Amino acid sequence: MRNIKDETNLNQKKVLLRLDLNVPLNNGKITDTTRIDKILPTINFLLKSNTKVIILSHVGRPKGKVVNELSLKPICESLKNKLNQDIRLISKNIKKIKSTDLFDANNEKIVILENLRFYEEEEKNDNVFARHLASLADIYVNDAFSCSHRAHASIFEITKFIPSYAGLQLNLEIDALSKITSEIKKPITCIIGGSKISTKINVIKNLIPKFDNIIIVGGMANNVLKFKGHNIGKSIQEDNCDKIIEEIFSLSIKKNCKIIYPEDVTVGKDLNGSAQIKELNDVSENELILDIGPKSIKNINNIIEESNTILWNGPAGYFENPSFAKGSLEIMKKIVEKNKANTIYSVAGGGDTVALLNSVGAVNNFDFVSTAGGAFLEYLEGKELPGIKALN
Numbered sequence: 438m439r440n441i442k443d444e445t446n447l448n449q450k451k452v453l454l455r456l457d458l459n460v461p462l463n464n465g466k467i468t469d470t471t472r473i474d475k476i477l478p479t480i481n482f483l484l485k486s487n488t489k490v491i492i493l494s495h496v497g498r499p500k501g502k503v504v505n506e507l508s509l510k511p512i513c514e515s516l517k518n519k520l521n522q523d524i525r526l527i528s529k530n531i532k533k534i535k536s537t538d539l540f541d542a543n544n545e546k547i548v549i550l551e552n553l554r555f556y557e558e559e560e561k562n563d564n565v566f567a568r569h570l571a572s573l574a575d576i577y578v579n580d581a582f583s584c585s586h587r588a589h590a591s592i593f594e595i596t597k598f599i600p601s602y603a604g605l606q607l608n609l610e611i612d613a614l615s616k617i618t619s620e621i622k623k624p625i626t627c628i629i630g631g632s633k634i635s636t637k638i639n640v641i642k643n644l645i646p647k648f649d650n651i652i653i654v655g656g657m658a659n660n661v662l663k664f665k666g667h668n669i670g671k672s673i674q675e676d677n678c679d680k681i682i683e684e685i686f687s688l689s690i691k692k693n694c695k696i697i698y699p700e701d702v703t704v705g706k707d708l709n710g711s712a713q714i715k716e717l718n719d720v721s722e723n724e725l726i727l728d729i730g731p732k733s734i735k736n737i738n739n740i741i742e743e744s745n746t747i748l749w750n751g752p753a754g755y756f757e758n759p760s761f762a763k764g765s766l767e768i769m770k771k772i773v774e775k776n777k778a779n780t781i782y783s784v785a786g787g788g789d790t791v792a793l794l795n796s797v798g799a800v801n802n803f804d805f806v807s808t809a810g811g812a813f814l815e816y817l818e819g820k821e822l823p824g825i826k827a828l829n
Contacts, residue, residue: 438611438828441479441578441602447486451536451574454483454604455591457581457808458494458512465511471795472583472808473515479580479604480520480547489540491574492516492549493591494581501557513549522547531556532566536573559590567594580604582611583809585824586816596827603828611825613784613805614816617748622782623649626744628737628768630655630751631787633675634682639818640750641685645694650740651685652697654753654764659726661698667717670704670724697740701730703754703761712760728754729764738771741781747772749785750813756793765793773802786813 441447456476461468483490497507513526524547527534531550539548553559558566567590571577577599579585584592585607595601603611617625625648631637634657641651653661656673663669664682689696703712704724714730729737741747749772753764775781785794786807794800807813812822 438603453574495554571598586812588823592824622745625746626650632656643819672726699733703728727761
């Protein structure tokens, strides 16, 4: 991929910058600015290179219709404050905009076009729409790794009509994921959670041949415990998973990868209840498994201690209730401790994991934290992402 930093002639160029500014909004207020914060270095680099920046992004799923609640206006305001720049949101129909309409004054450096998903052509990867977007600028930069698993007009088709480059954040994502899938420093461990094992099966199968340990936690672990003959009470579980779990264990034996799952658990009567530690065989019918227990924490932390590389995707329990956050927090503390001692390369990803790290201000204590959801997982599955393929 060509990196925008490698382009020597950026002076006075108009740059179409595709970002993922799909931040959570509550009554027009941004509740988490992580995605905005991560792309500031790319914008600052382009400003220092004396370019004019046209930001493309989306928020939510308006399905090709104008939805006022999904306007990029609050994002525009946030960027203005963070960059200390005048930034104009252009609400005019994108299909009617010409390149000459974009910058009103010579000193105007950044404009944002309104939500791309207000146009059905975006998600349809429409050739004409992509060609029109390309006509607005001299070069295109994709700094939206988290959208790069989508073959959309502003991600894929646009690269056919304009010189195209990877942005700084996209490069960081690819570098981090390469280090845990290709340029591995062993021993390497993956801690993987989530409620459904079926959504992560291809990730697990792709990682087993490369990893030394796969630690299964969260709701997914309940399926493993049930498969192993333990009672899981009324805990969250997924139906018809025995074949999937059998496959995981069978492949792990062939590829010499250890599968680790909880040895003890923390239960509650409901999500808001208090915590009680239980041995695996002591879980009652009316109890929910909501976290791992102390023996499991100790075992996992011992494995982290012995690891040189770690990938974390999914908390160990229902961390939203502090009574069931201990497993996730202890895992996090151990990784941070190793990170500070410079004895591990750590990558975390997935919405819940990022939310957990944000809640305790630990995002900067990992080597890399990915805000990408689907793209992160598809990359780990070994799939070719359309946005990356287009840049190559």
